[in-house]
Amino acid sequence: MISTDPSIWVMAFFTIAITSLAFRDNPLAKFAEHTFLAAQAGNLITMAWRNIRSIGLQPLMKGSMTMLIPLLFGVALYTRYSKRYIWVSRYPTAMMVGIGTGVTVRAFVEFQFIQQIIDTFKPLNSFNNIFFVATVVICLTYFIYSLTPKSPALEKPMSYVTRLGRYLMMIAFGASMANTVITRVGQYAGRIMFLLYDWLGLG
Amino acid sequence: MSTKLVRKTVPLIITFLVGLLMIGQWFLKIPSLNELATSVQQWGIIIAAFAMGLGSVNIIIRNVHRIQKREGTDWLYAIWLLAIFFLFAIVGIGFGSASSQYRYIFNTILQPLSATMYPATLFFLVSAIYRTFKTRTVEGGLFVIVGAIILVANAPVMAATFPFLVSVKSWIMDVELTAAYRAILLGIGLGAIMLGFRVIFGLETTHLGREEET
Amino acid sequence: MASKQDGVWIKLQHIPREILYLLIIISMIVPLLRPMGLPITISPQTRSLFDSLNTLEPADVMLEFVDWSAGSMSFHQPGCIAVSFQAVKRGAKLVFLSTSTEGPLMYELMLEKFQSVFDEADYVYGEDYVYLGYVAGEETARAAIASDIRTAFSSDYYGTSLDEIPLMQRVHNYADYSMIISYTMGSPESFVRQFNTQYGVITHIHCGEMMTPTILPFWASGQITGLLNGGVGAAEMEVLVKRPGDAVKLTDVYSFSNILVFVFLIIGNIGFIMQRRKGE
Amino acid sequence: MIIASGKVVDFIALILIWAVAAVFVWIVGGKRFTIRRMVAIDVIEEAVGRAVETEKAVVMNIGGGGLLRGEYAPATMAGLTVLGYVAGLTARLGADLIAPMYSDGGVETIPVATELIRDAYMAEGEVERFDAEEMIPFLPVQASVMALADRVRPAANIMVGYYWHESCIWAEAFGRIGAIQVGGTTNLYQIPFFAGACDYVLIGEEVYPISAYISKDPKLIATIVGQDAFKWIAAILIILGTILVSFGNQWLTQFLSM
Numbered sequence: 001m002i003s004t005d006p007s008i009w010v011m012a013f014f015t016i017a018i019t020s021l022a023f024r025d026n027p028l029a030k031f032a033e034h035t036f037l038a039a040q041a042g043n044l045i046t047m048a049w050r051n052i053r054s055i056g057l058q059p060l061m062k063g064s065m066t067m068l069i070p071l072l073f074g075v076a077l078y079t080r081y082s083k084r085y086i087w088v089s090r091y092p093t094a095m096m097v098g099i100g101t102g103v104t105v106r107a108f109v110e111f112q113f114i115q116q117i118i119d120t121f122k123p124l125n126s127f128n129n130i131f132f133v134a135t136v137v138i139c140l141t142y143f144i145y146s147l148t149p150k151s152p153a154l155e156k157p158m159s160y161v162t163r164l165g166r167y168l169m170m171i172a173f174g175a176s177m178a179n180t181v182i183t184r185v186g187q188y189a190g191r192i193m194f195l196l197y198d199w200l201g202l203g
Numbered sequence: 204m205s206t207k208l209v210r211k212t213v214p215l216i217i218t219f220l221v222g223l224l225m226i227g228q229w230f231l232k233i234p235s236l237n238e239l240a241t242s243v244q245q246w247g248i249i250i251a252a253f254a255m256g257l258g259s260v261n262i263i264i265r266n267v268h269r270i271q272k273r274e275g276t277d278w279l280y281a282i283w284l285l286a287i288f289f290l291f292a293i294v295g296i297g298f299g300s301a302s303s304q305y306r307y308i309f310n311t312i313l314q315p316l317s318a319t320m321y322p323a324t325l326f327f328l329v330s331a332i333y334r335t336f337k338t339r340t341v342e343g344g345l346f347v348i349v350g351a352i353i354l355v356a357n358a359p360v361m362a363a364t365f366p367f368l369v370s371v372k373s374w375i376m377d378v379e380l381t382a383a384y385r386a387i388l389l390g391i392g393l394g395a396i397m398l399g400f401r402v403i404f405g406l407e408t409t410h411l412g413r414e415e416e417t
Numbered sequence: 418m419a420s421k422q423d424g425v426w427i428k429l430q431h432i433p434r435e436i437l438y439l440l441i442i443i444s445m446i447v448p449l450l451r452p453m454g455l456p457i458t459i460s461p462q463t464r465s466l467f468d469s470l471n472t473l474e475p476a477d478v479m480l481e482f483v484d485w486s487a488g489s490m491s492f493h494q495p496g497c498i499a500v501s502f503q504a505v506k507r508g509a510k511l512v513f514l515s516t517s518t519e520g521p522l523m524y525e526l527m528l529e530k531f532q533s534v535f536d537e538a539d540y541v542y543g544e545d546y547v548y549l550g551y552v553a554g555e556e557t558a559r560a561a562i563a564s565d566i567r568t569a570f571s572s573d574y575y576g577t578s579l580d581e582i583p584l585m586q587r588v589h590n591y592a593d594y595s596m597i598i599s600y601t602m603g604s605p606e607s608f609v610r611q612f613n614t615q616y617g618v619i620t621h622i623h624c625g626e627m628m629t630p631t632i633l634p635f636w637a638s639g640q641i642t643g644l645l646n647g648g649v650g651a652a653e654m655e656v657l658v659k660r661p662g663d664a665v666k667l668t669d670v671y672s673f674s675n676i677l678v679f680v681f682l683i684i685g686n687i688g689f690i691m692q693r694r695k696g697e
Numbered sequence: 698m699i700i701a702s703g704k705v706v707d708f709i710a711l712i713l714i715w716a717v718a719a720v721f722v723w724i725v726g727g728k729r730f731t732i733r734r735m736v737a738i739d740v741i742e743e744a745v746g747r748a749v750e751t752e753k754a755v756v757m758n759i760g761g762g763g764l765l766r767g768e769y770a771p772a773t774m775a776g777l778t779v780l781g782y783v784a785g786l787t788a789r790l791g792a793d794l795i796a797p798m799y800s801d802g803g804v805e806t807i808p809v810a811t812e813l814i815r816d817a818y819m820a821e822g823e824v825e826r827f828d829a830e831e832m833i834p835f836l837p838v839q840a841s842v843m844a845l846a847d848r849v850r851p852a853a854n855i856m857v858g859y860y861w862h863e864s865c866i867w868a869e870a871f872g873r874i875g876a877i878q879v880g881g882t883t884n885l886y887q888i889p890f891f892a893g894a895c896d897y898v899l900i901g902e903e904v905y906p907i908s909a910y911i912s913k914d915p916k917l918i919a920t921i922v923g924q925d926a927f928k929w930i931a932a933i934l935i936i937l938g939t940i941l942v943s944f945g946n947q948w949l950t951q952f953l954s955m
Contacts, residue, residue: 007307011315018319022326023435025844030280033841036316038284041259042291043313046300047518051252051553054571055245070246074253078260080808087210090411092250093805094214095221096765097402097410099247102225103560104768105399107610109714110707111640112392115614116385117931118953119638121938123945128374132382133939137932139386145906146730146918147925165386169900170342172383172630173889174349175375177336180328180627180865180889181678182357182671185445186648187322187625189670190491192445193663194315202450228564229615230708232701237564244554244561245568251554254765255518258804265835300521301550301575309522314487317519321488321602324862329441330434331869333681336893337689346893351682357626357649358675359455359668369458376633384885385634387901389931391883393714394902397924398771400715406722406916409774409809410764555766604768631885 001201012199015191139165215405222403262288287312349375426695429688437681444677448669457668462629462636463653466621466643469596470500475508477595478588480562482608483527483548484601486519489625492648493600494527495664496623499654500598500645501531505538506658509595510584514549514570516558517603521551521574543573544583550574556607563591563611563618591616598623598643605632605641613640623650705955718923727918732910737879737897738779744853744877745786753852754793756845757783758867759810760882762859763803769859772883773806775904776858780810782911783855784817788826795849797834797842803859807833846870856891857881857904868894881907 003009017032052074060067073095079088120136122129141158142165149158196202221243227233228240262284269281290308298304338344355361356372401407473479481501485493504511513524528548540546552558552569561568566588572578579585587593591612596619599608605622609632612618621643622632629646636644645651649671651664700708721727748755759776762769780796787794796814798807811829818827836845842863846854854871856864856879864880864887871878872894880891881899891898899907905924909917938949 007311010311014312014315015319018316018323019326022323022438027276031283032316033320034280034284035287035312036320037262038287039291039309039313039316041262042288042295043300043309044255044518045259045292046295046305047521047551048252048255048553049296050300050551052249055552055569056249056252058571066242067249070249073246074250077250077253077257080257080805081260081264086808090210090214091217092253093410093765094217096247096250096254097770098218098221099225099244099557100766100768100770101218101399101402102222103244103247103557104607104610105222105396105403106226106229106711107614108392108396108399109711110704111606111610111614111635112388113396113931114707114710114953115638115640116389116392116634117934117938118950119634120382120385120935121942121950124939124943128378132378133935135379135382136386136389137935139383140389140928140932142900143386143390143902144925144928145732145735145910146922147929148733166342166900167345168379169383169387170345170892171349171375172380173892174346175353175380176627176630176886177332177346177889177893178350178353178357178675179630180886181325181332181354182649182675183625183627183647184322184325184328185441185671185674186492186667187488188319188325189445189449189648189667189674190663191319191322192442192449192670193491193666194318196446196449225560226711230701230704230711231699233699241561241564241568244557244564247557248552248554248561248569251557251765254805255553261804261807261835306522306525310526313519314522314526316487318487318490321486321862322491324865325441326434326438327866327869329437329678329681331865331872331890331894332678333432333434333437333685334430335869335872336682336685338686343893346889347682347686350893351679354675354679354682358672358679359457360453360672361676362458363455376630377637380630381633381637384630387885387888388631388634390902390928391885393924393927393931394883394905395768395771396711396714397718397920398774398905400718401920402770404719406920407774409777410770410805556768607768628886 003199003201008199012195015195019191135168139168142166142169211408211411214411215408219403219405222399259288259292426688426692429684430692432684440677441674444673445670448673449666452666453669453672454665455668455672457652457656457665459653459657460646460650462644462646463650463657466500466598466645467503467654467657469619469621469642470503470507473504473507473509473595477507477509478584478593479504479509479511480594480597481511481513482597482599482601483513483515483520483524484517484599484603485523486517486602487523489602489647490523490526492625492651492664492667493602493623494523494530495662496645496651496654497527497600498531498534498662499651499658499660499664500621500623502534502660503654503658505534505540511546512549512584512588513546514562515551516553516555516562517601518551521548524548524574543577547582547584548574556604556611559607559611560615563616565590591618594618596621596642600624602628606635609635609640621645623647703954706953714923714927717926718920721919721923722916725919725922727909727915727922730918730922732906732918732921735899735903735907735910737881737899737903738782738907738910740877740897741779741783741853741855741879742786744855744879745783745790745792747877748787748792748852749790751852754795754849755783755787755853755855756795756797756849756851756871756876757855758797758858759806760856760858760860761799761803761863762884763806764809765805769803772857772859772881772904773803775881775907777806777810777813778908778911779855779857781813781817784814785821788818788821788823792852794832795834795845795851796832797836797845799836807835842866842870846874846876850874851876853877853879855879856895857899857907859884860887862887865890865894 017028021029073092077092079085266281356368549570598621600623613620623645626647648667762773854876860882878895879897880895881904906921
């Protein structure tokens with residue numbers, strides 16, 4: 001039985017309007033997209049304010065004065081919009097880039113370099129293992145830009161190795177592309193479920 | 204000279220000290236260092252919260268311009284955009300995001316839009332697959348052939364009727380793809396470590412914008 | 418001289434995209450109205466998550482990062498429900514929290530469907546499960562949560578200070594987390610870095626199928642313990658916990674749509690190859 | 698011991714990697730080294746030339762990763778470098794440049810990009826052709842890309858930066874109207890779309906040496922050489938470890954996880 005709840009109808013309208021985006025750009029789609037952009041920005045402001053209040057302002061009110069530093073740095077971000085004081089916004093940017101780079105890079109050595117190398121030590125007793133180790137080394141040579149052997153004798157075979165590396169990676173990209181189809185289908189099927197079950201009351 | 208110190212050098216020093224502090228927390232077992240690093244991370248959270256507002260200020264400025272210019276129906280969209288933005292911001296900050304009022308406008312407006320906006324990429328993906336992914340070169344050929352195999356293997360009905368597809372797919376994913384992606388990940392990891400070196404030691408300053416000629 | 422036959426190959430490559438889109442939508446509607454219910458094979462990645470959940474003891478605390486947005490609700494919500502059901506069956510304490518902006522509202526939509534399970538197991542808010550809300554900063558916030566949760570949250574989502582919540586009185590940092598699971602479409606690697614690589618916390622990930630290949634190397638090396646492969650993984654998990662729901666319905670949709678997209682890929686390329694062969 | 702257990706080798710490795718980078722940057726220098734040919738970057742100059750002949754524009758986008766988050770900043774910085782290079786070319790050769798920026802992702806990049814383009818046009822003495830409003834449209838990610846592609850119908854579309862789901866939309870929108878496409882991102886699960894749809898693709902960290910390749914600055918080339926050195930080390934370690942493990946010797950595995 002078709003739904004009589006007005007908010008379900010609004011939700012169905014937005015679902016169809018955004019889907020029409022892919023067919024042809026039309027005023028309904030533009031209206032829905034503007035609504036989305038605005039609502040998303042409004043949600044960001046709401047969530048940002050919760051954090052600023054509960055982690056920054058409330059402890060400050062309770063007397064931990066060190067909270068002044070991040071709060072002032074946060075406000076300083078907005079000097080970006082004034083021609084004269086734009087340089088002030090460099091302080092919070094510098095701090096955020098410092099924290100962001102430090103937090104990420106510190107883990108990369110172990111997470112994405114050493115532990116990955118250790119796990120590539122595979123006993124060469126099966127075709128899969130030999131193929132695995134060979135693929136990792138061959139694809140790795142594709143990413144070498146300057147320390148490549150210059151002597152003509154080695155240059156030719158090296159170019160074949162890097163081309164083979166590129167082929168091996170393109171096989172992997174083909175498989176990933178197919179996996180993306182199944183993800184988007186699964187996501188969009190959720191909207192079809194909403195339209196069929198909640199809106200039209202079928203199934 | 205002091206303006207160059209204040210405008211450029213001090214921010215670089217901040218990045219340097221804060222970057223090394225994060226790395227120190229990771230590798231060194233020094234409790235006081237760990238507490239300092241954790242509180243600096245808390246500062247990072249607060250500044251990130253402020254940075255989330257930058258997008259909104261940008262939207263407000265851009266759309267106020269659009270309203271002033273009054274081109275065709277464009278400015279009506281801008282008015283509607285600002286109305287919805289302030290509706291969410293005021294209800295969100297006023298009543299709080301846990302309130303039933305905010306939950307109502309979120310579930311009626313933002314939830315269906317966000318739930319359809321990203322999945323709608325499916326249609327662009329389908330037309331890209333049909334129109335753009337062609338066997339122009341050997342690489343394109345490999346891309347298309349393996350893509351086709353995995354597409355079929357991902358369909359449960361085909362996997363059920365042709366069990367060998369499941370083993371072909373698991374070989375491609377667990378051996379070929381894992382090895383190729385491991386090499387790419389090693390490269391990205393090393394690249395990020397090197398860029399981390401240039402950022403923390405002040406060699407890379409794109410994020411700080413232009414050199415002032417003061 | 419473009420013979421009539423040439424026209425076929427060119428026409429084959431210029432089917433209007435609207436027809437493709439309508440076919441895809443129909444290929445999703447049919448199975449949802451007439452479910453087929455095909456056998457679901459369990460992948461080793463899902464099996465390792467299920468086995469890890471079964472090591473949970475009643476007092477253990479599991480962090481669940483409700484980090485999906487409405488876009489991936491169709492498979493993240495069933496996955497979270499299946500995993501949380503198994504954790505509740507084991508009697509584990511659940512701390513839900515979010516580092517993505519739509520997380521809080523996604524948690525409340527999930528709770529509407531999961532409240533019955535909490536009631537059946539006599540789970541009381543504040544003693545057996547809690548929701549801490551959203552914290553900004555992405556990887557920085559995850560690093561802070563790992564080293565000391567109180568730097569990221571001073572109160573729960575509903576405003577109660579952490580020290581007044583019985584469950585949170587004994588949850589401070591990585592040492593108190595038996596395992597974490599992140600339902601995310603953003604950066605699963607950042608969870609692995611800040612929890613597993615740094616403190617050795619057991620880390621599970623539920624992300625979209627398109628992201629699974631990029632983190633398979635980390636599952637292969639053991640840095641990720643359980644890995645749910647999007648909607649396919651959520652359906653496998655629902656089968657393992659014997660609670661088939663929305664995710665199992667999705668698997669029927671996958672069959673038709675994947676085959677259809679396969680046909681589009683083949684048609685497009687046959688037209689291209691034949692036209693080029695005719696062109697020479 | 699002050700270094701956390703299980704992190705000794707990692708700590709030494711990080712110091713070693715940075716020390717080698719420092720040695721190359723400040724002592725050895727990059728003068729004696731060159732970067733191998735990067736076809737995807739060389740083709741940009743041809744593409745801009747073609748844009749001038751056919752009186753079409755050149756579109757360049759640097760994704761929505763922004764500069765503030767450690768994981769996305771590297772790709773955005775590479776994108777900004779290519780943006781500066783392309784702006785220099787369009788200024789010198791006289792093509793029109795359109796650099797759309799996201800209005801809802803990585804907005805802190807917008808002023809940086811605007812300055813970069815203005816500097817490039819100023820350096821070529823074409824500052825009067827620089828019009829921020831026209832050249833740098835803001836757009837939310839989705840539909841406006843299709844409208845932009847149909848309206849502008851550029852000769853070339855260059856996408857280097859951090860991309861999420863929108864990579865497929867950009868590649869499809871501009872691929873459909875036949876623009877030469879160059880794509881590069883470090884977001885691994887978006888590379889397949891650039892690999893499938895673009896004429897030239899930069900795979901993963903292939904975007905990092907762009908700045909060194911374009912500017913030929915010895916300091917930047919030096920860090921790339923340092924990086925290459927460690928890729929050879931990684932390859933040698935893998936081969937060594939595999940041989941050892943094949944004979945049942947776990948020595949290297951234990952050493953590296955110390």
